[in-house]
Amino acid sequence: MPQWDHRADVVVVGSGGAACAAAAAAVDRGASVVMLEAADTAGGTTRRSGGAYWIPNNSLMRAQGFTDPRADALKLMARLAYPTLYDPDPPRLGLPKLQYDLLAAFYDNASSAIDRLRQLGALDPIILPNYGYSPNPVTDPDYFAELPENKAPYGRVLTAKSPPGSTEFPGLYLSEGMLQHLRSRNVPILLGHRVTDVLRNGRGEVIGVEAEHDGCTRFIRAKRGVVFGSGGFAHDRDKLRSHLRGPIFGSCSVTTSQGAFVDIGGKTGAELGNLSNGFYYQAALEDPAAHEGYVVRPDAHVFFPYGDSTILVNKYGQRVVNEKSPYHVRTQSHFHWRQTEYPNLVQFMIWDQWTANEPTFWPWRGVVPLPGQSSPLVIQAATLEQLAQRISARLDAMRGLRFLSSNIVPNVRLSPDFVSSLRATLQRFNTFAATGVDLDFHRGETPLERAWQGPSRSTTGNRTMYPLSPNGPFYCAILGAATLDTCGGPVIGTNAQVLRPDSTPIPGLYGAGNCIASPTGQAYWGAGGTLGPAITFGFIAGRSAASAALLPD
Known part of the structure; x- marks a missing residue:
């Protein structure tokens, strides 16, 4: 084993929405956490985003009298995520078991994850306000409000509060709020630390990471698990040409989005999925x-x-x-x-x-x-x-x-x-x-x-x-x-643990956000369609890692 430069129960790679949610959830479970960020500024692409997050059946919408029935929400998500498989009649809507289970896990955990992050002070959301032309006085319609499966066309989109008169994208305030919470809990956020590999013990369990910092190699021990929330591969031209199904000129994701987890996860034996999809917009x-x-x-x-x-x-x-x-x-x-x-x-x-x-x-x-x-x-x-x-x-x-x-x-x-x-x-x-x-x-x-x-x-x-x-x-x-970023990489299970091709988990390895095979498939469900799943599965990953048994050297 190497000489460890840092030790923590949970090591989180990245500092965007998925990574911050993972760190907050792990600390909430009593775990010690260290975060590693490749850039010189924390916040990742979340910091540059619109700050919205799409959360089905959230408590804020319910407080406004909006309902979001589970069966219909799953049909809507399945139809958009896997349109060539979707069938409204079978029990799993025509989807493979894992894909269906991940959609169900998102619906079942999203609202409670946001509520807990609110209680902790990491989030302070509001429903995305009505911009003035909506038939509903509270908020604007969902992106696919016209679909028959969409029984909750209002209220799923939450957003960060912006100061009066601000012209910044609200993602800045979403990011700063989560980072401020983590700093208040004394979570170290090590900037300029680019993770290049994971380290495993003799049983193949992931027990730490290797990172480059100022031209030197650092070794960080994870006593219970490593969570990747490191972003997609939008700025790796070779990966884009090899995997993404459309020609791409640009990306607003941070330039550190170079697909580290695709490389690291693949080398660790993870199954890779959803590599041909991204979250698209025009520039x-x-x-x-x-x-x-x-x-x-x-x-x-x-x-x-x-x-x-x-x-x-x-x-x-x-x-x-x-x-x-x-x-x-x-x-x-x-x-x-x-x-x-x-x-x-x-x-x-x-x-x-x-x-x-x-x-x-x-x-x-x-x-x-x-x-x-x-x-x-x-x-x-x-x-x-x-x-x-x-x-x-x-x-x-x-x-x-x-x-x-x-x-x-x-x-x-x-x-x-x-x-x-x-x-x-x-x-x-x-x-x-x-x-x-x-x-x-x-x-x-x-x-x-x-x-x-x-x-x-x-x-x-x-x-x-x-x-x-x-x-x-x-x-x-x-x-x-x-x-906005890509959304393919290592496949995860419903507890956000990374899976091998035979569906068995890789002990000690978790992922969330744009660096994994996103449960969204080819869909962008609505405003905040990236950050909603990222925060939810980040939260699940942090809790899962914090609750895992200690991993020996």
């Missing part, structure tokens, strides 16, 4: 182009394209998607393969002067600047012909720059008939907007789309569409597929 490409794939600017995130007269088109000048659909769903339109190309690899968000002049401060305004402000991500042109010229120049300027698993390759250029096709597209969209019925992509037909449209001039009953001015000026941002 304005010139920002990740400037940072080798890292999405840095807050206005580069395009969660819900702003404006009732805003459309998305591909290089052929054609609409390819419902612009108001949830970002995880909408972004997958970039992955469409047609014969020899990805025709929608890069998309162009186009809006008119009214949308540019609209003065509302809206949480999803994103790449559309407020009146009087400008952005280097936005192209302005007097005519469609000039817009095409300026788009082409911007594309040329990004050729050869380093993204993640996709680039602005030579065939990413506007088609020769882009302008005439775009003009026809605008005319067709305006016809739909005048009637309120989008015959191509059904824009505005779900409760979420209508509520998160924001301000609207429409008089048709479809708040999401208004005719786009046929005369300039026109505005445009160039968008590509990005990921």
